[in-house]
Amino acid sequence: MSTGANAPLDENTRNGLFGLSSANDGTRVDAWVNPVTHALLTESSSGGGGTGTWWKVNGIINGTNKVFTIATGAASDFILQAGGQIQAQTVGADMWAYSYTVSGSVTTITYVTAPDGSLSTQPHQAFVIS
Amino acid sequence: MSNIALDENTRNGGSCALNTNPLMISNITFNPANHGMSVIDGTGQVDNGNHNGNAVLDENGRSTWFGLSSAGNGQRIIVYANSSGAVLIEKI
Numbered sequence: 001m002s003t004g005a006n007a008p009l010d011e012n013t014r015n016g017l018f019g020l021s022s023a024n025d026g027t028r029v030d031a032w033v034n035p036v037t038h039a040l041l042t043e044s045s046s047g048g049g050g051t052g053t054w055w056k057v058n059g060i061i062n063g064t065n066k067v068f069t070i071a072t073g074a075a076s077d078f079i080l081q082a083g084g085q086i087q088a089q090t091v092g093a094d095m096w097a098y099s100y101t102v103s104g105s106v107t108t109i110t111y112v113t114a115p116d117g118s119l120s121t122q123p124h125q126a127f128v129i130s
Numbered sequence: 131m132s133n134i135a136l137d138e139n140t141r142n143g144g145s146c147a148l149n150t151n152p153l154m155i156s157n158i159t160f161n162p163a164n165h166g167m168s169v170i171d172g173t174g175q176v177d178n179g180n181h182n183g184n185a186v187l188d189e190n191g192r193s194t195w196f197g198l199s200s201a202g203n204g205q206r207i208i209v210y211a212n213s214s215g216a217v218l219i220e221k222i
Binding site: 008011012030031033035036038039040041042 | 200201
């Protein structure tokens with residue numbers, strides 16, 4: 001294991017934030033904080049960043065249907081929201097995990113698990129980053 | 131003052147100083163569906179104190195987050211979070 005810089009310590013020997021280098025070489029890197037705003041510096045803007053558009057997700061929610069569409073060709077992964085909750089963004093093991101395919105100006109979304117029928121009256125939408 | 135969330139092994143979760151009163155503690159929140167950490171743009175935040183650059187402690191002596199100043203002078207700066215547990219962040 002690399003023995004790069006050590007964690008900063010305060011006067012009570014409490015350790016400050018650090019992580020491992022994104023260069024994947026095992027080097028430890030200190031977190032930087034704006035001294036005026038006390039905001040942690042990050043490489044992306046708040047909330048994942050970027051501008052984009054909310055698209056209505058088309059398809060019936062009845063507890064069994066897993067396949068839905070949005071009327072745009074998504075150029076990258078996107079955020080899905082139903083019932084006021086942000087759902088999983090990529091394929092994974094979570095209940096709301098999904099995969100998607102793009103054909104022209106239509107993106108077809110397939111959930112691993114069908115959304116619960118109780119969400120049928122709730123907004124179902126996707127935020128696609130520009 | 132609220133205390134830092136602990137797991138079953140009494141290891142502490144992430145926490146910051148509360149942005150409106152940095153002597154208070156704000157436990158960081160995460161989305162239970164996608165595990166994303168709650169964050170909010172902190173660029174307009176007013177400096178409400180730095181606790182002498184020392185981590186704010188809860189009633190059990192557990193410490194909150196701090197880092198080094200982006201001014202590059204080695205000063206220790208405590209990290210703020212709002213009352214909803216969203217960490218104040220700023221794009222480099």
